[in-house]
Amino acid sequence: MQQADFLKIVGPFQDKLYRLAKRLLVSREEAEDATQEILLKLWAKKKNMGQYKNVEAFAVTMTKNFCLDRLKSKQAGNLKLVHTNYKEGGSSLQKKVEAKDSVSWVQKIMEDLPEQQKMVLQLRDVEEYDYDEIADMLEMKPTAVRVALSRARKTVREKLMQKHSYGIG
C-alpha cells in the first residue's frame, strides 16, 4: 500500500480520532500527538489492514485505549505529588469561573464527566455513530452505552440548570 492510498483511507476519520483524543486528553498538543501516534501505528499495520472489517472502528478503539493509557500513567505520576493534587482541584474551579461563554461552560462540564461517559457522548452527539457501532468501538454492551449516554446528558443538563438558576459565570 502506498502513502496516498493510506491517506485516502484514514482521511475521512482522522478528525474524529483527533476529536476523541482531545475530549479525553483535553490539551490540543497532546491530542495531536496522540492522533499522530495512532495514525503511525495504523501505517505500520498497513499490511493487515485488509483483515479488519472496519478500519475506522478499529482506529477509534486504538485511540480510546491509547488515550486511557496516557491518562492512567499521567494519573500515576500525579498521585506521588500530593500537593499538586490539591492545586489541581482549585485550578479546575478557577477554570470554571473563567469560562466566558456558555458553550465553553459546557466544555468544562464535559471535562468533569467520567471517561466512559465522555467517550460515549463524544461518539454519539459529535460523531453521530449508532449505538451498536459505539458498543463495538468501546468494547461495551449496547445497553451500557445507552445508560452511560443518558447519564452523561443528564449530568450536563443538571449543571446547566444550576448555572441558569444561580447565574454563575
Added chain:
Amino acid sequence: MELDNVKKLLERYFEADTTVAEEELLRDYFSKENIPDDLKPYAPLFGFIAKAKKERFAKPLDLGPEKKLGGSSLYKWLSIAAAVVLMFGVYFGKTYYDEKEVEQQQAQYAYNETKKALDLLAQNMERGTEKMAYLNEFVEAKDKIYNKN
C-alpha cells in the same frame, strides 16, 4: 418544529432514546435565534456539540520516506550478505591463487634443475659413446685380421 414536539424530543434525548436524525433536528432547532425562555438553558449543550464537530486535526502527518512494497529489508540484507561473500571470496581467492603460483614456480624450478641434471648425464654419455667408437675400430680390425687368415 412545534414546541411540544421539541420538549418531547428533549425528554427522549436525555433518556438516550432518540435517533441520530432526531438529534439532528434538535441541534437545528437550538441553532436558531428565537428559543423560548424555558428551553434556553439547553442551547449551550447543542451549541457546544455543533462547535465540537468543527474541530480538525491540523498537524501534518509524516509517514517517513516511501518504502518499496514488502521484503525491502530482506532485499537490503541480501545485498549486504552478497557483498560480504564477495569480499571473502576475493580474499580467499587471492590467497589460493598466490599459493598456486608459488607451487608452479617451485615446479618450474624443479623441472629446470632436473633438466640440467639430465643434460649433464646425456653429455657424459655422449663422451662415453665416442670412446666406444674406438673400440668398434678395434673389433673391425681384429675381424679383418681373422678373416684374412
